[in-house]
Amino acid sequence: MTEDGIKKIRTTTWSGGPGCHGGCGVIAHIKDNKLVKIEGDPDHPMNRGRLCSRCLAMTQIVHHPDRLTKPLKRIGKRGENKWQEISWDEAFDYIEEKMNKIKAEYGPESMTFSMGTGRDVGAWICMLAYAFGSPNVSFAMSGNGCYSPRIAATEIVLGDYCVFDGGQWLPKGHNDPGYKVPECIVIWGYNIPASCPDNIFGHWVTDLMKKGSKIITIDPRLSFFASRSDKWLPLRPGTDGALAMGFLNIVIKEGLYDREFVKKWTNAPHLIRQDTGKLLRESDLDPKGSAQNFVVWDKRANKTVIWDSGCAGYKAEVGEAALDCEFDITLANGTKIRATPVWTKFCARAAEYPVDKVAKITWLKEKDIIEAAHLYAKSKPASIQWGLAIDSTPAVTPTATAIASLWSIMGNLDVPGGNPIARYAYNAVAYALPGAKGVIKLEDKEMDKKRIGYNDYGPFREFIWRTQTDKMFEQIFTEKPYPVKGMWLQCCNLIGGTGYDPKKWVEALKKLDFVAVTDIFMTPTCQMADIVLPATSFLEKDSIRSWWVPLQTINKAMTVDECRSLIEINFEMAKRFDPNFKWKTIHDLFDEILAPSGMTFKELQKKGWSIPPDGNPSAPYHRHERGLLRQDKNPGFQTHSGKVELYSTLREEWGLDPIPCYEEPPFTPISRPDLAEKYPLILSTGRRSPVFFLSEHRNIPWLREADPDPVVEIHPDTAKSFGVENGEWVWVENWMGKCKLKAKVTPIVPRWMVMAAHGWWFPEKEGAEPSLYGMWDSNINQLMPMGANGKDGLGTITKHLLCKVYKVNGDF
Template identity: 65%
Template sequence: MTQSNTTIVPTTTWSAGAGCHGGCGILAHIRDNKLVKVEGNPDHPWNRGRLCARVLAMTQYTHHPDRLRHPLKRVGARGEGKWERISWEEAFDLIEERMKAIRDAYGPESMLFNSGTGRDIYPWICMLAYAYGSPNVMFGLTGSACYGPRLAAVNTVQGDFAVFDAAQWFPDRYDDPRWRRPECMVIWGYNIHATCPDNLFGHWIIDMMKKGTKIITVDPRLSWFASRSKHHLALRPGTDAALAMGFLNVIIREKLYDRNFAQTWTNATHLIRTDTGKLLTEAELVSGGDSANYVVWDEATGRPLVWDCAAVDYRGEAPEAPMFSGSCEVELPQGEKVACQTVWDTFCAEVEQYPPDRVEEITGVSAELVAEAARYYAKAKPAAIHWGVAVDMTPALTPLVQAISCLWALTGNLDVPGGNVIARLAFDVAPYALPGSKGAIRLKSEELDKPRIGVDRYMPLNKFYWRCSTDLSLDQIFTEDPYPIKGMWIQTAGILQGLGMDPKKWRSALEKLDFVVAVDLFHTPTTQYADVVLPATTFLEKDSFRSWWVPLQTINKAMRVDECLPDMEINFELSRRFDPDFRFETLHELYDDILKPAGMTFAELQQKGWAYPPEGSSSCPYRRHEKGLLRPDKRPGFRTPSGRFELYATLREQWGLEPVPHHEEPPFTPVSRPDLAKDYPLILSTGRRSPAFFHSEHRNIPWLRAIDPDPVVEIHPETAAEHGIGNGEWMWVENWMGRARFKAKLTPVVPKWMIMAAHGWWHPEKDAAEPSLYGMWKSNVNQLLPMGHQGKDGMGAPIKHSMCKIYKAGPEEV
């Protein structure tokens, strides 16, 4: 029990420690600078006193005997596990000297800065990279295939992101009269309650289920949600877009869509030339016209009228009867007549390719079930869809995201209570650039951004996603074309044990670099390849803040562990050393500057704990497109080029990519590669979440490890029997890239034709030095997954679906 000489510090979770995307209010019980207990904060609107196993295990984390407590310098060869303790001053001096030498010889872009998923350090790693002068901030996952691509893709069609509505925008939550409970929620490739990804609290959905929300689950596995669903659509991994198109097919064919929304708020009425298949622009219609404006046909007068994208309105008069569906002939200035049809018809022509029986062929979900689920979703009002990383982990993620976004838009569920609600950074405070926003911390000049790896090839990197391409960066380490990469700064990220597909290739890349810094809380397989390792802190040991959606809240320093320093303090000190013009004296000064749009200082926000944007703010719902709260010019509409939700994506047309949603078969499936399927007959899926771990973290926390002690493969009992594998026996999973060893968990939650392999596995209790590297080379499933198969727009990659064969491990291999 907590004693009277204990201080209770209220704070917010985010990243190291909890590991997750954060947001929960907690009470840290501190005695003599030691964490003695963590409790959920009952007054916090986000979690209302609830807390997950990972945060409740924080006493075992903060004071773990293996915590890195001092800066270290490598003394042996890389991967040999030999280190020497150095002081912070020595560490900073060494890093400054080595990184300045690289900058002087090769330019600042020759340093890569790598961060993990959804970290609070993104602003601060950008601060460091930008102070140094490098635009190459890299997430580290192939195709950046986690969340950012979803954000970028949704921004492409609707100018803002949207999430399910659990009344998280209001301090009194479900009691707020503005909110409505969703009648139906579609949970798409998402086991959200384990680890709460994407800055949402997974159990909000359970709250709403108790209030009556019905669930449709899209997941090849029988997840907890699937067990409690009205409809469970167990599709073949990688066929999600076909399913979404099938939903659209049923909804349009049976006229279950919101015609008024489609007509008023989408670009359905814009004309497409049937000869070129492209949008007809004002520049083609009249000489001196603007090629960024589009054309609508007025059926009442039989005339074309111009849609002025900058004004988000018709030029001059509005059409009496804008043509929604149909064709027309438009006369161009030279007298040429071109046949045109509406965006709606073009969109529907694609959707017509996906009747339920064809969707059944592609996905394996029965045509009847596809139709029934689509009807149920479309008729439920309001209804919300929420999706997980399965959506990003396929190369044609953008067309898939377009299809799903069209579902919520065309059913009239966009930014309505209980629907898919537009999510913005609280008070528009943007510490760093999530897709869709410009961060407060930027490079000094646009010139410095030009060498960012991939900007010339992948257009979303110029519009939404302000990172370098991971796949091209890895290649460039080897090719040195168009310029060499000489060093890497890796901060609370596990490029070898977690983020990196094909980890052997990443190891070769790290071996080739002149200088590698790793910042982390524990040694990991990745730190073994660094030259300097710096000890970072948990969220309990730092002052910070978060504006990721709402509320705006502070993270408050409750304690200190030895010489460990918060990521931002490490990066702040180095930023001052790298940039003679760095204009802040203290971190709090910098925080105050970033928080300006909220109209409060860091200290003031800390006093409040959390703050919700008021009604009328662009970060407070609902129906903001009607109120002119989404666009910088305050005009009604969306923040897209046309000002409308784009059924036909104008940006994708400009980028030479398919403008309407559709399905593409991924590269490594039994359908696309029947040749490989002969030797590798099972579908390999990875990445199912454990409630005990956040990706590759927490394997060293005793209470958590006891929950999930071994790397497991979920395998159907019949499939296991065919291979002579018993429950709990060790087995190999192998394909053309390599193999990894797992413990078989026989369970009917996976289909017979698929296995689910746990990701992020290494063994902190095993030998750090190569060839063991904490046992990682035996357990890391990423050895079976490739780099370099990112989507056409650089986004998304085949992580959730590959192929494999399995066999029992011999006794000598256990």
């Protein structure tokens, strides 16, 4: 396409920087290798022409005068902001030498590889780490507290992940005849319009609202959705688990759930031994039996029948598997025990959460909880879309398993307009999220056992191929069981964005022998590096995007100076480190990743994107019935038992509570009244700005003008009682530290909570220490402790710390 010398190039958004989780189709208008304009592609199934402010500001990003354009080598001390431009060859040689030195002295596992949030970063940083021989790839946030925990929890319940159905699997979207508009959508801890959704397009929800979907919003803050909801539940942050249990109790008690689904597709009938409290297994009844098989009680024949997990079927005919009562069973060793079906235990657990108790925990009204439960339960289909708030609590797994159990027993699993199972289109996996296995993997299983967190936490062995970040952080200081000596940070602003307790992270990075950072701009994190490599935006590279649907290519539209794409940088280094590196060219690698789709990179590129057709295991609906989920093609799920596990076999194995429950977070007015006396407000952070992606974009004029200052939202009554007026600078402080934020006095937050903006640093201020771009002024993470995670190493305290607020005296 040409017009006035302008080439129009169709591509896909997704890169390590600038944001986001990507996937939108865009048309880049390029003249003389410069971006003159970018528009949303009207034909693209994700955004259909629309585009967010961040992408519309791309001309100010790619041609920004501060863009990193050449490799930089540190010549002063770390933090002095003194650099020398070097060539790429010099940079690669230097990195190779430094990393090989660490490998020779301490072993490859002493080199760690950190990324920020999930973008076109993960696949390639893994490729580099594994080629180097290290298993230690990390998402550098406390408790790996973004997305992975929810995915792992959903895998625990149903062997796959789910998202809400916005029609994304159908060629005509929500106008497709195979689609049903959800009667109700539950927006749980998620402000979609302002957020960077987990690979769905947030405004699909507004599209569906126009088509009649009713909305339930679960959010302490009055969001766009809360304002327009049929039911708004402004719960106390971190109590989502109690609310989910309360919902389960209501739908079970009132018989609103899908009993046929529960009987047929969940492990509700599997028996639990009352003596051990654990699942009864075939091996208990028969020494030759498998410990992986389970036992049900056939009510009609009055006998036990074995459930064969291997093929997801009973070993003998079952008249009717019992869901309640207790049964006497004689074990192979002659012991007589009593056993109870999972369903009985599950219901008993739910019954521990009557609505008055839930109201007391969540600070909601009983009436609102009941009405919301009824609206969701009586809507067919209904869909739940949860957000990051679910990961932002240490009890993420008990919470998320409760919610996934809820949509499952309501019959909304993998149905049109419900919660379809989300798989990588055509099973072409580049970036392996929890549970997925792709082309890029660590071949050395023994080495994987050295991965930090592997021996400590079940989910990290079973699903999450990352380090547990808090353990890694600790290990940098303790050097036990082995020292961490180097870190490669790939588009990861650990100091200015992801890292809690950033002062300690600065100390941690300074302790390392070698730090490399790739990014598109200098950040506080770059200041801790020995070498900084200039990366490209999505406009300046070829790549592939395989994350749910569609499968698509990213097409190089232009170049900027000497910037190189992450894949090019990682590929070059991987070749240097691994004499047996498998791929000759980047396109060979793309083709291998795309192989399950039957398309090569070039073929997919010609199409632009591709949605898997019905019948492909990555396309909904009703796949458990059609034998499309399991490798053996039998009906069922790919959990250990082959069923939706209301009682988790994995959690039992890990010694954790196998049934969902509520756990009070560690720093709340309830769990720590002593702290609450001194710090009377609930401190919540992490709410998204519509114009920033996490810690990015503060240097982009069109975006910064829309959200110029780091704010803390505070209720007018609360502000008054603390003597604070709108627009005044205030200290937000707790036992960890303090930061300066601008008070935004607004009734959209409850009186008992403040919401602090996150990811703030000031690219316009001095980069060298002690300033670090003014980061110490307003980085809210200074109030956030590391290490406050759940029992399975997941989740964190982003949404519910405690603080006090007071006026800053003097200038700022």
